Each structure stands twice: as structure tokens, then as C-alpha cells.
Amino acid sequence: MNILEADSDRLLAAVRSLLEKKGIVSTAEVQERMAVTDAAxxxxxxxxxxxxxxxxxxxxxxxxxxxxxxxxxxxxxxxxxxxxxxxxxxxxxxxxxxxxxxxxxxxxxxxxxxxxxxxxxxxxxxxxxxxxxxxxxxxxxxxxxxxxxxxxxxxxxxxxxxxxxxxxxxxxxxxxxxxxxxxxxxxxxxxxx
Amino acid sequence: MFVAGDTVRVKDEWPEAVGPVHIRTPWYVRGLEGQVVRCLGDFPNPEDLAFARPAERRPLYHVRFRKGAIWPEAKPDDELLVEIFGHWLERP
The missing domain is CATH 3.90.330.10 (Nitrile hydratase alpha /Thiocyanate hydrolase gamma)
Known part of the structure; x- marks a missing residue:
């Protein structure tokens, strides 16, 4: 797959699941950050x-x-x-x-x-x-x-x-x-x- | 390295003319003299950070420039305050 041509939603889902699987960023942390961004x-x-x-x-x-x-x-x-x-x-x-x-x-x-x-x-x-x-x-x-x-x-x-x-x-x-x-x-x- | 009140000169260097770089020193102050207002703390050198290289922490200074020293048509006493890393500064 060419990453530059990938559908952005699928690409985001893939990166998020990899981050979670590798223990880099949890779903909870992503959600917390989204809440902070929304509140700003x-x-x-x-x-x-x-x-x-x-x-x-x-x-x-x-x-x-x-x-x-x-x-x-x-x-x-x-x-x-x-x-x-x-x-x-x-x-x-x-x-x-x-x-x-x-x-x-x-x-x-x-x-x-x-x-x-x-x-x-x-x-x-x-x-x-x-x-x-x-x-x-x-x-x-x-x-x-x-x-x-x-x-x-x-x-x-x-x-x-x-x-x-x-x-x-x-x-x-x-x-x-x-x-x-x-x-x-x-x-x-x-x-x- | 520098303290508040020190007169400093921004190095007249143009590394972007040599190869790919990521620098946080605007063109318009290079080679010009200003005054250190305060040290803002140490931060990882963005010139390495941007290329995922190990980035040493470097002191960051708030430096004041007289507008008249940069643009002749400016109101001379107006000021510019710019964050500049210590390794871009020298004593004039």
C-alpha cells in the first residue's frame, strides 16, 4: 500500500491501533487529548x-x-x-x-x-x-x-x-x-x- | 552563557544555503545586534530534533531588537522580541 494514497480514515485507524499495540499511546490518552483540544x-x-x-x-x-x-x-x-x-x-x-x-x-x-x-x-x-x-x-x-x-x-x-x-x-x-x-x-x- | 542586559549579535550564518536544515532564527535578524531580555530555559535543539537526531538541550534567550536597526522606515524605538538559541548568539 502506498501510504500517500491511503484513505485518511483507514490510515488514522491503522496508526492508532499500532500506537496502542506497541504501548506508545493508549486510546484513553488519545481521547483525553481530543477532549483538551475541543475545550481549547x-x-x-x-x-x-x-x-x-x-x-x-x-x-x-x-x-x-x-x-x-x-x-x-x-x-x-x-x-x-x-x-x-x-x-x-x-x-x-x-x-x-x-x-x-x-x-x-x-x-x-x-x-x-x-x-x-x-x-x-x-x-x-x-x-x-x-x-x-x-x-x-x-x-x-x-x-x-x-x-x-x-x-x-x-x-x-x-x-x-x-x-x-x-x-x-x-x-x-x-x-x-x-x-x-x-x-x-x-x-x-x-x-x- | 548570556545574562539579561548583555548586548549580543545574531550570527550571520546561512546554513540553509548549504543543505537541508530546520532553524528557528529568522532571516531578518541575522548579523544584527540586540539585547538579552532574559533566558527562557533550556530546550532540545530543534535543528537536531526535526531530523530525529539526539538533541542536546540548549539555552533559549528572549532577545530585543530596535525596529530602527532592522528596517529604516520603522518607528525607531518600536521593538521586536525574538526567541533565539544561544548557539546563534555571539558577543559583538
Missing amino acids: SPGQGARMVAKAWVDPAYRALMLEDGTKAAESLGIMMRGMPPLGVLENTAELHNLVVCTLCSCYPRAVLGYPPFWYKSASFRARAVRDPRGLLASEWKTIVPDAVKVRVVDSTADYRWMVLPVRPVGTDGWDEARLAGIVREGDMIGVTVPGV
Whole structure:
């Protein structure tokens, strides 16, 4: 059989049964991983951001060790690359890109949006981030704010902790999490109310 | 090998011109100077890992570059932060 021409479902079944037979990966482990993948979505990252906005100790943990911060909210990080968190401030705006491929913090943000993998986004993000954000997302970074492009080239995965928008005083975590979008945690947009 | 604050230069090497490689150092920073922000820890060398060879653990650094040093039309003080393995860095 030519493996390149095999029907993909049959090929997957064959590989899975071989992995099981050879004691490399059990069916239970595959199912656990499928459950983790299904649970991963921007909503997970949004929960972390909202908690960081209301809980200074959690914010400190998140900036120190994103993986521990995610795990403390019950997000499965086993087998995932370490998670780093980049804090936006009044002086600094972070933008995440992977120019070499499509590294993305999937455990906390789920699948990357289609444009994240495009050659155009990757090239423009490093060369002209301000122009890119303004033309594609209407995100204007003021001149006084430094733009820091984080090229995710190796073993870490990066997410942005955006600035809590004004007009959200007294909001609880669930309500705050509701305004945090995927793009806010990549750095192409900023949350607002 | 390097500590936070060290000025480093990314080696101006192009192994992809010689043969098949898997490298995690972007083209646009090769030969340029930056500053070590912090060491991110030791990770198996992807250049071996990708070819299923025994991969030695190597220190990975977060290195900051001034945008103006890379692209003349950029806002000079904007920054790029890139993960670069220690064996790609040298003291200028």
C-alpha cells in the first residue's frame, strides 16, 4: 500500500491501533487529548485575562508563569509548550506573530484564526505593525505608545494581557471575560465597551 | 552563557544555503545586534530534533531588537522580541 494514497480514515485507524499495540499511546490518552483540544478556545484565555484584571496576585502569577496560571483555572497544559504572557500597559502594546510558521497558544486560545497563518500577516506584522493594525483592524496605537512585536520563533507560546478598558468598574469576572476577544490576546485589537 | 542586559549579535550564518536544515532564527535578524531580555530555559535543539537526531538541550534567550536597526522606515524605538538559541548568539 502506498501510504500517500491511503484513505485518511483507514490510515488514522491503522496508526492508532499500532500506537496502542506497541504501548506508545493508549486510546484513553488519545481521547483525553481530543477532549483538551475541543475545550481549547479563546474563552479560556479570556477567563485568565478577566481574573488578572480583578485579582492582583493572579495577575502577578500570570506574568511570572503563564502555564501555572492557566492550570490554576483548570486549563489542561500537560504536554503543551510553556505559556508566556505579555502585558500591555499605557506605554507598551504587544503584538504576537510567528514569522517562521504558525506557533500559537492553542491551549488557551484554541485554533488560530485563518489570517494568523497567512504570509501577508506574518510579513507585515514584523515590518509595519502600526500600518497593519490600522488598515486591517482599525487599531490605532498612539505615537507615545511603543509597539513591541513578539516573533514566536521557538519553544514558548505567547498571549497578550490587554489593558482593562475604562467603563468596567465594578464588573465581575464573568462579565469582564465576555468582552475579551481572540484578537485582544494576539494584540491586533484592544478590548472596549 | 548570556545574562539579561548583555548586548549580543545574531550570527550571520546561512546554513540553509548549504543543505537541508530546520532553524528557528529568522532571516531578518541575522548579523544584527540586540539585547538579552532574559533566558527562557533550556530546550532540545530543534535543528537536531526535526531530523530525529539526539538533541542536546540548549539555552533559549528572549532577545530585543530596535525596529530602527532592522528596517529604516520603522518607528525607531518600536521593538521586536525574538526567541533565539544561544548557539546563534555571539558577543559583538
